Amino acid sequence: MLAFILRRLLQSVAVLLAVGLVSFFLFRYVGDPINAMVGQDTSQQERDALREKLGLNDPAPVQFVHFLFNAAQGKFGLSYRTSEPVSRMILERLPATIELSFCATLFVLFFGIPMGVYTGLYPRHWSSRLLQAISLIGVSLPTFLIGILLILFFAVILHWLPSFGRGETVTIGWWTTNFLTVKGLEALILPSITLGLFQLTLIMRLVRSEMLEVMRTDYIKFARARGLTNRAINFGHALKNTLVPVITVAGLQLGALIAFALVTETVFAWPGVGQLFIQSVQFSDIPVMAAYLMLIGLLFVVINLVVDLLYFAVDPRLRGQGGAARVGSH
Amino acid sequence: MMATNNPPLLEVKNLRVEFPTRRGTLLAVDDVSFDIAPGEVLGVVGESGAGKSLTGNAIIGLLEPPGRIAAGEIRLEGRRIDNLPYEEMRKVRGARIGAIFQDPLTSLNPLYSVGRQLVETIQTHLPLSAAAARRRALELLKEVGIPGAEHRVDHYPHQFSGGMRQRVVIALALCAGPRLIVADEPTTALDVSIQAQIIALLKRLCREHQTAVMLVTHDMGVIAETADRVAVMYAGRIVEIGPVHDVIKNAQHPYTKGLMGSIPHLGERGGRLTQIDGAMPRLTEIPSGCAFNPRCTFRGQRCLVERPDLMAAGASRAACWLHDAKGVGAPVGRELADA
Amino acid sequence: MAEWIRRAADSDIWWSFKSSTLTVVAAAATLLIIVLAFLSPLLAPHTPFDPSTLNLSDGLKPPVFVGTDGDWSFPLGTDDQGRDVLSSIMYGTRLSLVVGFASVVVAMVLGIALGLISGYVGGAVDAVIMRIADVQLTFPAILVALLIDGIVRGLISVQRHDEIAIYVIVGAIGLSFWVQYARTVRGSVMVEKNKEYVQAARVIGLSPALIMVRHVLPNVTGPVLVIATLNLGLAIISEATLSFLGVGLPSTQPSLGTLIRLGNEVLQSGDWWITVFPGATLAALVLAVNLLGDWLRDALNPKLR
Numbered sequence: 001m002l003a004f005i006l007r008r009l010l011q012s013v014a015v016l017l018a019v020g021l022v023s024f025f026l027f028r029y030v031g032d033p034i035n036a037m038v039g040q041d042t043s044q045q046e047r048d049a050l051r052e053k054l055g056l057n058d059p060a061p062v063q064f065v066h067f068l069f070n071a072a073q074g075k076f077g078l079s080y081r082t083s084e085p086v087s088r089m090i091l092e093r094l095p096a097t098i099e100l101s102f103c104a105t106l107f108v109l110f111f112g113i114p115m116g117v118y119t120g121l122y123p124r125h126w127s128s129r130l131l132q133a134i135s136l137i138g139v140s141l142p143t144f145l146i147g148i149l150l151i152l153f154f155a156v157i158l159h160w161l162p163s164f165g166r167g168e169t170v171t172i173g174w175w176t177t178n179f180l181t182v183k184g185l186e187a188l189i190l191p192s193i194t195l196g197l198f199q200l201t202l203i204m205r206l207v208r209s210e211m212l213e214v215m216r217t218d219y220i221k222f223a224r225a226r227g228l229t230n231r232a233i234n235f236g237h238a239l240k241n242t243l244v245p246v247i248t249v250a251g252l253q254l255g256a257l258i259a260f261a262l263v264t265e266t267v268f269a270w271p272g273v274g275q276l277f278i279q280s281v282q283f284s285d286i287p288v289m290a291a292y293l294m295l296i297g298l299l300f301v302v303i304n305l306v307v308d309l310l311y312f313a314v315d316p317r318l319r320g321q322g323g324a325a326r327v328g329s330h
Numbered sequence: 331m332m333a334t335n336n337p338p339l340l341e342v343k344n345l346r347v348e349f350p351t352r353r354g355t356l357l358a359v360d361d362v363s364f365d366i367a368p369g370e371v372l373g374v375v376g377e378s379g380a381g382k383s384l385t386g387n388a389i390i391g392l393l394e395p396p397g398r399i400a401a402g403e404i405r406l407e408g409r410r411i412d413n414l415p416y417e418e419m420r421k422v423r424g425a426r427i428g429a430i431f432q433d434p435l436t437s438l439n440p441l442y443s444v445g446r447q448l449v450e451t452i453q454t455h456l457p458l459s460a461a462a463a464r465r466r467a468l469e470l471l472k473e474v475g476i477p478g479a480e481h482r483v484d485h486y487p488h489q490f491s492g493g494m495r496q497r498v499v500i501a502l503a504l505c506a507g508p509r510l511i512v513a514d515e516p517t518t519a520l521d522v523s524i525q526a527q528i529i530a531l532l533k534r535l536c537r538e539h540q541t542a543v544m545l546v547t548h549d550m551g552v553i554a555e556t557a558d559r560v561a562v563m564y565a566g567r568i569v570e571i572g573p574v575h576d577v578i579k580n581a582q583h584p585y586t587k588g589l590m591g592s593i594p595h596l597g598e599r600g601g602r603l604t605q606i607d608g609a610m611p612r613l614t615e616i617p618s619g620c621a622f623n624p625r626c627t628f629r630g631q632r633c634l635v636e637r638p639d640l641m642a643a644g645a646s647r648a649a650c651w652l653h654d655a656k657g658v659g660a661p662v663g664r665e666l667a668d669a
Numbered sequence: 670m671a672e673w674i675r676r677a678a679d680s681d682i683w684w685s686f687k688s689s690t691l692t693v694v695a696a697a698a699t700l701l702i703i704v705l706a707f708l709s710p711l712l713a714p715h716t717p718f719d720p721s722t723l724n725l726s727d728g729l730k731p732p733v734f735v736g737t738d739g740d741w742s743f744p745l746g747t748d749d750q751g752r753d754v755l756s757s758i759m760y761g762t763r764l765s766l767v768v769g770f771a772s773v774v775v776a777m778v779l780g781i782a783l784g785l786i787s788g789y790v791g792g793a794v795d796a797v798i799m800r801i802a803d804v805q806l807t808f809p810a811i812l813v814a815l816l817i818d819g820i821v822r823g824l825i826s827v828q829r830h831d832e833i834a835i836y837v838i839v840g841a842i843g844l845s846f847w848v849q850y851a852r853t854v855r856g857s858v859m860v861e862k863n864k865e866y867v868q869a870a871r872v873i874g875l876s877p878a879l880i881m882v883r884h885v886l887p888n889v890t891g892p893v894l895v896i897a898t899l900n901l902g903l904a905i906i907s908e909a910t911l912s913f914l915g916v917g918l919p920s921t922q923p924s925l926g927t928l929i930r931l932g933n934e935v936l937q938s939g940d941w942w943i944t945v946f947p948g949a950t951l952a953a954l955v956l957a958v959n960l961l962g963d964w965l966r967d968a969l970n971p972k973l974r
Contacts, residue, residue: 015803015807016474018804022804026816067743090944091685110965136956136963137952139959140902140952142913142955143910144909144910144913144926145929145948145951148929148933148936148944148948150949152941152944170908216438217442218431218433219437221437222429222499224420224423225390225392225423225428225431226428226451226454226503227423227451227454227455228420228450228451229454230420232454236450237439237442240441241439241440241441248492259808259809259811259812260918262812262815262914263910263913263914266913266914278815278916281816281916284482284819296808297807297808300807300808304807315440315441315877316441316488317486
């Protein structure tokens, strides 16, 4: 087990390095950093001096190492667009994205898993078929479209909920939160639903198909042959076996939500990290893009690691003997 | 059926199991009738697809849809069980009829310890406290021969070997004290060396607990070892049924004769193994009259048109016109059915 | 030929197709949309992207069935520049479809090629390709597509970018999807590589690579098709999202996503039709594609027979 953890840690570091490499290339070689930073009439001499000062004439590997050092401390230089330090821009907007993703995750798990279980247990009932039809629509609608429709309906027509922005936030130290005021919470509703809907349908379909497979296994048949109650079979045996592989996906979902937030944030003018990234793409603001990349990379690597560890905790077949072979079957 | 003075434990009368498919309705079990006496071991033997497992599934009420019981009756201790509502049948399963399936690895839930699965089954059917149930679970594990039961009771299925797992499965099937066990190929998935042990265990336990067994298998050797009587199935029908030694040594139905002849015996030298030409027909292509007739060396005109029921034949009963006073009619050359 | 038709008509796949009315409807709808879209130069009542045909006074007309302003020559209304919504939708759908299909093809070709190479050559090449795949998989496809677009944008001028936008988008989306194909194909190659006929081919002097490819490709057709059907809907959505975000197809060559973005800008003032109709078309298209994909997956899945 220890060997497994070590191996995964090493893999994670490798992935982070790779991401760092891509970031670095972006940073250094796409466009010219000097041109982006200085005005039109800066002399060639001054540009050369600046180049030297920023270490842009050092050999590439040296620059890469510097880059990594700085990245580890959160220093990504100045935005080409606003000339603000990139790290500050990101930190400012991080709470918005995190709270939104968190809410969306709750939405996804709270509704998605039960719906998946239900449609898995009673696949032929009309209510299941209805839910499945709705889920198909959920998968087919792009997130931005869902957002627009929700805004049109609930904000523009019904005036029940705000149509954009973060509404009221309360500042606690470095963090700003929506959770402490009613208006703040209201502002979270539409964006969370929008962000979560796609993943909700995915989770629901996944849980459903896992459930269906589990219900066809020999051990469920044997459990029935022993006369166990439906409740014991459905919730004791089937559910537990279904949820084990779902955990991985659910964990990855959370990461995906944080990354996908960029579309939702744009639709709702939600001042989060995602919206920042979009703006940076539109303006070719490389430092911000690079920083965002590393941030997301770090996030996913951490989530992957946690999910792998969770797997260990839940599936007894993996414990002991350093079992690293992921048992995917039932 | 055989003359016993006790009323039969299980009576199956004219059972028909159908599968509606897009190509029409398939008849997988066709007018099957037999009894099992208390404590008796009935072997049910036949090729794959002959309908033996389906018969077993129908008896425990676990036919998978779209399969369904189309006709017939199944009675356990005189009471009809084929038409019980789900909840009633659930109480019968485990407590009055137990089941053992082929693959011990997939029969056990990998995420729960063996002890928990035992205790759960015990408490479903018997009014025991958790502590008492656990004690009973331990007793059962010892009975089926799991060494070191005290700490193995908390182990997970993957920590047991194949033979040990099947012992656990047997313990689970027996734990609520059923009168009948339906065992569907219980040794097929095990190593040959383990098979004998498991069969011996099953036999011993059933004698001790006075439990009857319906032992479904394609392995005649297992039947010879364990069964009191044997039923031979072919194309969804029973073609011969009788005391096991009579059927083996003195088969009355041409198919059974062919089966017995195809088993090599230690000590016999030379000679070729008998082979029955052709193959068992698919469910969509069952011949009229006697289902075996295309492959039968003894067939006559009557065999092509009239379907024989089980009739007295020596010490057993066989579904063959050869044993009827009127015989098979004019002999007809054999055709070879396509494989 | 007749024999082939007869066998196809009798097959399980056709039966499962016919017996699901939903799928038939979906297939019909998809076909209809595709035909309409590709015939748009002939069928569309207007050419909305030829500025010379536009008349600003036609701007912001609501659809025919709403209010009294309606005009049958603009059945679904117009946007603020006087462009006919119906025609825009037709041209836009065509673009969305083209980009969707093209990016799936790009992903397939790239993925299969890399998978073949990776599996056959093995060693360092394999390790590198697979590591790249792993890293790329860490990121959601849309992010990868955005990144690629951002890079290209940083390298060339805005105007040039608009001209080649469609190629950039197809490339970006295609590049974000290749990994699944590569992995499937690689897996198949590694299975085949160890088989004896490959050794035998070497002995005879035939190129083992070609022989192996001949054996690998039929094996992977099924799974690759499944992945492709899953990807097509996603590709269309990805393109729409990119366009909506302003980094996809520009307003001079709009896809459905771009149209929705343009409509969104006037949404608050209640001119809903400019957004809703393209939106509905997009939804219908992806829904139909997904239904077909679902059916195809179930039909090809031996476990569910």
